[in-house]
Amino acid sequence: MGEFVIKMPDVGEGVAEAELVEWHVKPGDPVREDMVLAAVMTDKATVEIPSPVTGTVLWLGAEVGDTVAVKAPLVRIEISGEGETAAPVEEKPVAKVEEKPAVKTEAPAPVSKPAQPAKVEVKAPTTNGVHANGAHAAGERLEKALASPAVRLRAKESGVDLRQVTGTGPAGRITHDDLDQFIARGAQPALAPAGLQRKTAVDEIKVTGLRRRIAEKMSLSTSRIPHITYVEEVDMTALEDLRTTMNRDRKPDQPKLTILPYLMRALVRTIADQPAVNATFDDGAGIISRHHGVHIGIATQTPAGLTVPVVRHAEARGIWDCANELNRLADAARTGTATRDELTGSTITISSLGALGGIVSTPVINHPEVAIIGVNKLAVRPVWDGTQFVPRKIMNLSSSFDHRVIDGWDAAVFVQRLKTLLETPALIFVEA
Incomplete structure (x- = not known):
């Protein structure tokens, strides 16, 4: 019998390490060639590691959540034959996964002074308060x-x-x-309501995988970007009327329109007047990159956590094209099939919580971008038209900007221009 050592593969793009997010095997498990052993993640892209051989798992070199360097030993497998000819790996493993032995239930052997257990079942006393063995x-x-x-x-x-x-x-x-x-209480035992009990258990959850990536990204953004958040209410009544009409008259192969495709097109028109907002800032090198292409990240909640698929070149897409691409990317993100290219490269981001959007929010900028547009809840509110209160469909926009790059005045001008386009949606379709 021999031993085959599987090392952390080079996942490309200059990545020197990856996070182990899932084991599919444990020591003692039989494996076959091409069977998936583990999954690792780098920059939101998950890569599965298959076994190149058939055999039995002897050793695992990391725990879920550990960062493993490229070419570091990851799994050792016992195989038929001589195995690898390379010198034995001398490194001490990061962690060794072992099966816990079964707990024996036999009574311990008697000793000269029995240890008193922490918790003992007390036998019910007889009517005179004494057990059968005479103990009180x-x-x-x-x-x-x-x-x-x-x-x-x-x-x-x-x-x-x-x-x-x-x-x-x-x-x-x-x-x-x-x-x-x-x-x-007068030396009286506390009486808890029937069915109510104190709970003292604490669940400890290790932050791994996508959740750790999100935590790192948010920490980076809030620690390095001085945010300024500007909130403005927008009368969406006309746009909602237009959206209802377009959805009613859409073709069978056209998707149902939400507010987001209109907002994407309004962003494209606004950015044409204020290109400084469609930028990324390399604060280490001190370089601002203003992008001509508008690549809009859409913050999307998935079962695994928050991801940001990117609608590329929104400036070259119409309303229906934006809606189609938006639906395709959202499905890919939720099912975990989005590629690395589909999750990177955004130049500005939209964050929307839909019906849970609340009245106002303080969205965190997607580093290294310089702006993010937060969509809040749409609600019917009374609005004074000069003579009376009338019901209007109102929605707040909560937008955050990198104050190192975008001044407060420019942020306000940007949002006001966006407001004008959304309140007069015909302007969105007028050729620039």
């Missing part, structure tokens, strides 16, 4: 209560039976506060 129930349970010697002494001096006190400390340990509260 009250004295036995008092000794078994989880409490410090100081608490026990106070309880004894106060004439309190610790069996009646509910402990809130670790493992139900009775604290001084528990004893104080019990005495303050």
Whole structure:
């Protein structure tokens, strides 16, 4: 029998390391050639690692969430034959995954002084308060209560039976506060409503995969970009009327229009007048790149977390084309089939929570971009028209800008121009 060592592959594009996000095997598992062993992630692109051989897993070189360098040993597999001829790997593994042995239930062998268990089932006393073995129930349970010697002494001096006190400390340990509260109630046990119990469990969840990428991205953005957020309400009544008409008259092969394709086209028209907003800022090199192409990132919630698929060259797409591409990318993001190219390269981002959009938000800029447009909830509100209040469909836009690159005045001008186009949607279709 021999041993075959699988190393972290070079996933390309100059990536020197990747995060392990999933194991499909454990030590002792049989594997066959081309069977997927693990999945790694780099820059939001997930790559599956197959086995090039058939054999049995001997060792795993990392835990989920660990960052593994390219060419570092990842899996060792026992195979028929001589295996690899390379020198044995001397590095100590990052982590070794082992199966936990079954817990034996046999009683421990007797010793000279039995260790007192932390929690013992107490037999029900007889009518005279004494067990069949002659032990007094009250004295036995008092000794078994989880409490410090100081608490026990106070309880004894106060004439309190610790069996009646509910402990809130670790493992139900009775604290001084528990004893104080019990005495303050007149030495009566606390009565909880039927069915209600205290919960002390804590679930620890390791931040891995896409969730860790999101955390890193948000930390980078908020720590390096001084945000300015500008909020403006927009009367969407005319646009909603137009959208209803276009959806009613659409062809069978055309998608149903949402607000986003109109907003994308309005962004293209506004950026033509203010190209500084459609930019990325390399703050390390001190270079602002103003992009002629408008590549709009659409923040999309998926089962795995937030992703930002990119509608490329929105300046060359009409309303229906924007809607088609938007639907295609959203489906790819939610099913986890979006490619690396479809998730990178945006120059400005739209963030929309749909019906959950709230009244106002403070969207975080998608670094290294300099602007993000936040879409809030659409609602019917009373608006004064000069003589009376009339119902209008109002939606707020909450837009954040990199204040190092975009001045407050320019941010306001940009949003006001966007507001004009959305409130007069015919202008969106007028040739520049």
